[in-house]
Amino acid sequence: QKEVEQNSGPLSVPEGAIASLNCTYSDRGSQSFFWYRQYSGKSPELIMFIYSNGDKEDGRFTAQLNKASQYVSLLIRDSQPSDSATYLCAVFTSGGSYIPTFGRGTSLIVHP
Amino acid sequence: DTAVSQTPKYLVTQMGNDKSIKCEQNLGHDTMYWYKQDSKKFLKIMFSYNNKELIINETVPNRFSPKSPDKAHLNLHINSLELGDSAVYFCASSPGTGANTEAFFGQGTRLTVV
Numbered sequence: 001q002k003e004v005e006q007n008s009g010p011l012s013v014p015e016g017a018i019a020s021l022n023c024t025y026s027d028r029g030s031q032s033f034f035w036y037r038q039y040s041g042k043s044p045e046l047i048m049f050i051y052s053n054g055d056k057e058d059g060r061f062t063a064q065l066n067k068a069s070q071y072v073s074l075l076i077r078d079s080q081p082s083d084s085a086t087y088l089c090a091v092f093t094s095g096g097s098y099i100p101t102f103g104r105g106t107s108l109i110v111h112p
Numbered sequence: 113d114t115a116v117s118q119t120p121k122y123l124v125t126q127m128g129n130d131k132s133i134k135c136e137q138n139l140g141h142d143t144m145y146w147y148k149q150d151s152k153k154f155l156k157i158m159f160s161y162n163n164k165e166l167i168i169n170e171t172v173p174n175r176f177s178p179k180s181p182d183k184a185h186l187n188l189h190i191n192s193l194e195l196g197d198s199a200v201y202f203c204a205s206s207p208g209t210g211a212n213t214e215a216f217f218g219q220g221t222r223l224t225v226v
Contacts (some may be wrong), residue, residue, distance in 0.1 A: 042220075043202060044155070045217070046215075099160045099167065101157065104153060105155075
């Protein structure tokens with residue numbers, strides 16, 4: 001069974017710090033990796049995706065992928081209280097139909 | 113303009129009833145999904161529908177059935193509702209089946225079975 005694992009948290013960081021969110025996946029054939037943010041009572045919204053090994057930066061967000069270790073992370077620099085949300089890692093599995101499989105999410109709390 | 117819309121937003125019903133949740137997307141996407149999110153925030157895929165190909169998560173009870181009258185709609189029918197069906201159900205769509213396609217989510221339907 002294809003699995004995506006995340007630490008449920010909560011991860012608590014002070015405002016202005018770097019928040020580091022981690023995700024591991026079991027299917028070596030996985031091809032692309034997405035980070036979604038979900039505020040309480042709202043629907044998930046895409047932050048960024050990555051499909052090549054290495055880092056990908058978008059504003060305060062950096063996604064890091066290591067396919068050999070089956071590990072993907074999201075760094076949030078200069079964390080703001082508005083970043084407080086649940087962060088969901090999603091993995092597109094291989095095999096014809098690309099169905100995003102989600103992890104359980106990590107709750108992030110940024111305190112002033 | 114809402115890209116992926118679900119109705120109703122809230123649904124409270126008694127055990128044993130049959131209910132439907134509607135989903136429509138105006139993005140011209142080819143693929144639509146239904147996810148169930150439990151109280152612990154776990155988003156679990158229920159169905160994926162692409163070009164008349166339905167992929168079912170085998171753990172989903174057959175009381176749940178998707179209906180797609182056209183490419184822009186994927187409705188969810190639930191028969192004989194049970195207490196454990198209480199959750200938030202999300203409809204989503206994506207442009208295609210490529211590996212880099214983003215899934216766009218509807219606002220969710222909170223189903224409460226009493």
